[in-house]
Amino acid sequence: MRDHGGDLDRARTLYGEGDWLDLSTGINAVPYPLPDLPRHAWTALPTRADLAALEATARMAYGVGDGVGCVALAGAQAAIQLVPRLRTVGRARVVGPTYNEHAGALAAQGWEVTQVDDIEGLRGAWLGIVVNPNNPDGRLWTPEALFDLARDVGCLIVDESFADPLPKYSMVRYLGRLPESLSILVLRSFGKFYGLAGVRLGFVLGDPGTTGRLRSLAGPWAVSGPAIAAGRAALGDPVWQADSIARLTRDAARMDALAARAGWTPVGGTVLFRTYDTENAEAVQDRLARAHIWTRRFPYSKGWLRLGLPGTEADWVRLEAALQG
Amino acid sequence: MRDHGGDLDRARTLYGEGDWLDLSTGINAVPYPLPDLPRHAWTALPTRADLAALEATARMAYGVGDGVGCVALAGAQAAIQLVPRLRTVGRARVVGPTYNEHAGALAAQGWEVTQVDDIEGLRGAWLGIVVNPNNPDGRLWTPEALFDLARDVGCLIVDESFADPLPKYSMVRYLGRLPESLSILVLRSFGKFYGLAGVRLGFVLGDPGTTGRLRSLAGPWAVSGPAIAAGRAALGDPVWQADSIARLTRDAARMDALAARAGWTPVGGTVLFRTYDTENAEAVQDRLARAHIWTRRFPYSKGWLRLGLPGTEADWVRLEAALQG
Numbered sequence: 276m277r278d279h280g281g282d283l284d285r286a287r288t289l290y291g292e293g294d295w296l297d298l299s300t301g302i303n304a305v306p307y308p309l310p311d312l313p314r315h316a317w318t319a320l321p322t323r324a325d326l327a328a329l330e331a332t333a334r335m336a337y338g339v340g341d342g343v344g345c346v347a348l349a350g351a352q353a354a355i356q357l358v359p360r361l362r363t364v365g366r367a368r369v370v371g372p373t374y375n376e377h378a379g380a381l382a383a384q385g386w387e388v389t390q391v392d393d394i395e396g397l398r399g400a401w402l403g404i405v406v407n408p409n410n411p412d413g414r415l416w417t418p419e420a421l422f423d424l425a426r427d428v429g430c431l432i433v434d435e436s437f438a439d440p441l442p443k444y445s446m447v448r449y450l451g452r453l454p455e456s457l458s459i460l461v462l463r464s465f466g467k468f469y470g471l472a473g474v475r476l477g478f479v480l481g482d483p484g485t486t487g488r489l490r491s492l493a494g495p496w497a498v499s500g501p502a503i504a505a506g507r508a509a510l511g512d513p514v515w516q517a518d519s520i521a522r523l524t525r526d527a528a529r530m531d532a533l534a535a536r537a538g539w540t541p542v543g544g545t546v547l548f549r550t551y552d553t554e555n556a557e558a559v560q561d562r563l564a565r566a567h568i569w570t571r572r573f574p575y576s577k578g579w580l581r582l583g584l585p586g587t588e589a590d591w592v593r594l595e596a597a598l599q600g
Numbered sequence: 601m602r603d604h605g606g607d608l609d610r611a612r613t614l615y616g617e618g619d620w621l622d623l624s625t626g627i628n629a630v631p632y633p634l635p636d637l638p639r640h641a642w643t644a645l646p647t648r649a650d651l652a653a654l655e656a657t658a659r660m661a662y663g664v665g666d667g668v669g670c671v672a673l674a675g676a677q678a679a680i681q682l683v684p685r686l687r688t689v690g691r692a693r694v695v696g697p698t699y700n701e702h703a704g705a706l707a708a709q710g711w712e713v714t715q716v717d718d719i720e721g722l723r724g725a726w727l728g729i730v731v732n733p734n735n736p737d738g739r740l741w742t743p744e745a746l747f748d749l750a751r752d753v754g755c756l757i758v759d760e761s762f763a764d765p766l767p768k769y770s771m772v773r774y775l776g777r778l779p780e781s782l783s784i785l786v787l788r789s790f791g792k793f794y795g796l797a798g799v800r801l802g803f804v805l806g807d808p809g810t811t812g813r814l815r816s817l818a819g820p821w822a823v824s825g826p827a828i829a830a831g832r833a834a835l836g837d838p839v840w841q842a843d844s845i846a847r848l849t850r851d852a853a854r855m856d857a858l859a860a861r862a863g864w865t866p867v868g869g870t871v872l873f874r875t876y877d878t879e880n881a882e883a884v885q886d887r888l889a890r891a892h893i894w895t896r897r898f899p900y901s902k903g904w905l906r907l908g909l910p911g912t913e914a915d916w917v918r919l920e921a922a923l924q925g
Contacts, residue, residue, distance in 0.1 A: 284649045320797045324609045356819040473825025494681040500798025
């Protein structure tokens with residue numbers, strides 16, 4: 276398994292059991308408050324109608340019409356596992372550094388993968404992948420720039436796993452008026468913004484032919500009943516969505532202030548995570564881990580440290596104390 | 601999507617909305633009573649330790665040791681989607697008629713699939729598949745016969761989706777002492793016997809190299825947090841398992857008695873479903889559907905009708921009334 280945030284096992288092995296504050300992921304620490312799920316979500320195979328209702332709710336939330344294909348999968352990761360199968364195996368380019376599963380899944384399925392520094396490096400690619408906003412540095416490209424780019428990429432994958440708080444930057448509104456010559460697929464994650472990463476839910480939006488192929492590759496009942504019920508509730512709640520964006524925006528500023536006091540330089544981020552250049556990430560991660568606060572380092576940077584945002588005032592106080600201690 | 605049981609949408613379209621009694625599947629109608637799930641099952645990405653604990657519980661439940669590979673997937677169906685990728689695309693044989701997703705997933709991925717009547721027809725196959733006990737006719741082969749067969753099959757897939765009530769017929773105890781020349785994979789379904797088909801959980805047991813490849817093909821976080829929590833509780837509860845086998849055995853006999861009174865000839869089945877030759881399945885399905893009881897027909901048989909077992913006395917009474925009416 277590749278190096279990821281979110282695997283507290285390693286922290287526990289290195290620093291012992293305890294009440295860990297996990298800031299190693301970009302998962303919203305204030306999850307959508309789940310309603311009671313209907314019994315049949317657990318007991319019965321999800322029906323086509325259940326799935327269609329979920330996908331209709333997702334279309335509304337993401338702002339795409341019926342002409343755009345939309346397929347629900349068991350997480351954005353499930354989409355990442357299937358992307359390598361959409362085209363004949365060849366060469367792919369990924370804008371990086373970024374979330375390492377894109378290159379990982381491609382390479383594991385026989386693709387030759389090159390990392391490029393910016394989206395301009397994707398021009399001419401048979402398969403090109405960009406995470407927008409990017410993880411962990413928060414780099415952001417406009418949908419106009421990506422639409423222009425798509426003309427020169429065989430198939431452009433735009434991973435919008437962290438785009439919920441930035442709807443204006445989403446590519447999705449271009450999907451309804453794509454000329455046939457352009458192939459763009461947008462990946463959306465459910466678990467991160469809604470704070471429900473355990474349920475495993477994500478979506479791919481694009482031309483109906485391609486999303487149909489993804490549905491066929493995933494097979495029937497690819498999304499669980501609890502995921503369908505949770506997704507319908509959360510994606511259909513614009514009030515919670517707006518409130519959460521407002522809160523996360525305030526909290527991201529609070530984290531930046533803490534980081535400034537610690538003398539760290541902002542690298543970038545989204546309102547779900549912040550990345551800083553701490554000069555010595557190993558030492559900072561170690562210091563915080565001794566207080567049972569887990570953060571994320573990156574193998575390609577000595578200084579970068581990524582932190583998710585605490586979800587409660589007590590957790591903020593704990594983080595502040597650990598940084599000052 | 602291929603024809604399946606479990607899709608009540610079609611019944612609703614044809615016969616109207618209402619309080620449907622769904623006997624079209626082989627899913628236990630008395631599900632394992634779920635405990636309250638821990639919050640982190642919903643909010644956090646499942647850790648490697650969570651998954652390892654689930655798989656350890658599954659090993660105990662299925663009776664295999666550490667030397668046997670065991671990988672949890674999002675349902676036996678998820679395993680069926682991956683099986684075609686384990687070997688170079690070629691010719692596969694499936695003992696049938698049986699659950700149609702095996703041939704369907706293989707054909708969709710470029711395999712040439714032949715249906716054979718009995719396990720002897722698998723000899724010489726590059727990839728051979730048998731469902732044991734078979735769905736819908738309940739045909740059952742001994743593990744000894746399958747072990748002998750495996751010598752003449754490149755890779756033998758034994759789908760034990762309905763084997764929980766028949767542990768003596770499971771192939772799993774042979775997996776620990778397979779010579780390297782033999783390749784046998786056993787598929788297990790969680791949702792059917794435990795009555796929790798919505799959670800999407802299943803397992804593949806076999807040599808560690810192959811289960812490791814399946815794990816890699818499925819990618820990280822292939823099983824949801826709620827599925828891990830539900831699976832650990834249910835697979836670790838031998839008392840519920842034994843009580844349920846006893847109840848299902850009684851109920852299967854009760855269904856057989858009803859069928860005899862209706863003049864149907866037993867075809868076979870398991871204690872999770874019974875298949876009868878009714879001579880005119882279309883007419884019987886229609887009659888029961890008018891009482892909002894949904895059953896399963898098969899495109900290859902005019903007479904066969906499959907029924908799952910009602911879960912409550914009220915549902916039994918309702919079925920009896922509909923059969924007499």
